[in-house]
Amino acid sequence: MDRHLISRIAHTDHPIAAPLFDDSVQRLLDRALTGDAERLLDLGCGEGPWLLRALAARPKLHAVGVDLDTRGLTIAQQAAAALGVSQRLGLHHQDAREFSHPEPFDAVLCVGATHAFGGLLPTLTAIDRHLAPGGLALVGEAFWAQDPDEAALAGLGGMAATDYDDLATTVDRVVAAGWTPVYGYVSSRPELDDYEFSWTGSLAAWALDHPEDPDSAEAAAVAAEHRTGWLRGYRGTFGFVTLVLRRAE
Numbered sequence: 001m002d003r004h005l006i007s008r009i010a011h012t013d014h015p016i017a018a019p020l021f022d023d024s025v026q027r028l029l030d031r032a033l034t035g036d037a038e039r040l041l042d043l044g045c046g047e048g049p050w051l052l053r054a055l056a057a058r059p060k061l062h063a064v065g066v067d068l069d070t071r072g073l074t075i076a077q078q079a080a081a082a083l084g085v086s087q088r089l090g091l092h093h094q095d096a097r098e099f100s101h102p103e104p105f106d107a108v109l110c111v112g113a114t115h116a117f118g119g120l121l122p123t124l125t126a127i128d129r130h131l132a133p134g135g136l137a138l139v140g141e142a143f144w145a146q147d148p149d150e151a152a153l154a155g156l157g158g159m160a161a162t163d164y165d166d167l168a169t170t171v172d173r174v175v176a177a178g179w180t181p182v183y184g185y186v187s188s189r190p191e192l193d194d195y196e197f198s199w200t201g202s203l204a205a206w207a208l209d210h211p212e213d214p215d216s217a218e219a220a221a222v223a224a225e226h227r228t229g230w231l232r233g234y235r236g237t238f239g240f241v242t243l244v245l246r247r248a249e
């Protein structure tokens with residue numbers, strides 16, 4: 001089963017593809033898009049939930065999203081039309097690592113897509129290339145809320161303990177790379193649990209609703225395996241932080 005399709009079905013009831021409630025997303029956008037911000041870029045925008053929320057609330061804002069998932073971008077485009085913000089949204093079907101644009105952005109975000117750049121620090125290097133002087137980065141990244149044991153690493157699909165750090169070390173590395181956290185939000189346990197139950201539940205429900213679909217059995221199996229990997233593995237170990245960062249000029 002195509003992983004983009006799995007992800008799209010799994011996010012049906014949780015459009016933000018990260019463990020954040022809507023009010024957390026709004027608060028983070030308010031911190032990243034300060035008064036006169038006019039240009040926003042999202043690297044790995046998916047279906048564009050961050051861009052759409054930002055555009056709907058800020059009539060002067062123009063936004064650009066980049067993603068490799070064609071259908072995700074189509075959904076973003078349709079949602080933008082429904083909201084009446086299409087004129088202010090540019091979508092690019094492209095590898096975010098190769099994206100270039102003639103004008104810099106007041107804010108650049110990358111949430112849940114740092115793997116595309118090879119981790120948090122390479123993501124910040126990529127973001128920096130697109131930021132206007134004084135611009136803000138908004139980046140969402142996993143961290144270890146406690147030392148990962150074997151069950152946690154297996155539940156995350158065979159990750160290594162070195163793939164993430166604890167929260168303090170994560171922030172230290174960002175600071176050492178020349179960034180100053182001007183805000184940050186650590187996803188709460190209810191946000192993490194809601195995200196996982198929503199992800200696994202939407203996929204499992206789709207399998208029940210489509211028993212004749214050739215992908216039905218696989219969708220049910222992926223949902224069950226993911227749920228077990230979470231509940232018996234990484235629940236309590238996997239954390240998620242979204243940082244708003246400024247570069248020293």
Ligand SMILES: C[S@@+](CC[C@H](N)C(=O)[O-])C[C@H]1O[C@@H](n2cnc3c(N)ncnc32)[C@H](O)[C@@H]1O
Pocket residue numbers: 015016017018043044045046047048049050066067068069072094095096097110111112113115116
């Ligand atoms: C977990 S989703 C996050 C989507 C969105 N940022 C959100 O918070 O809802 C990760 C996204 O990164 C995209 N992605 C992964 N690698 C990419 C790459 N090299 N270039 C562009 N997008 C990429 C995927 O297609 C997917 O839409």
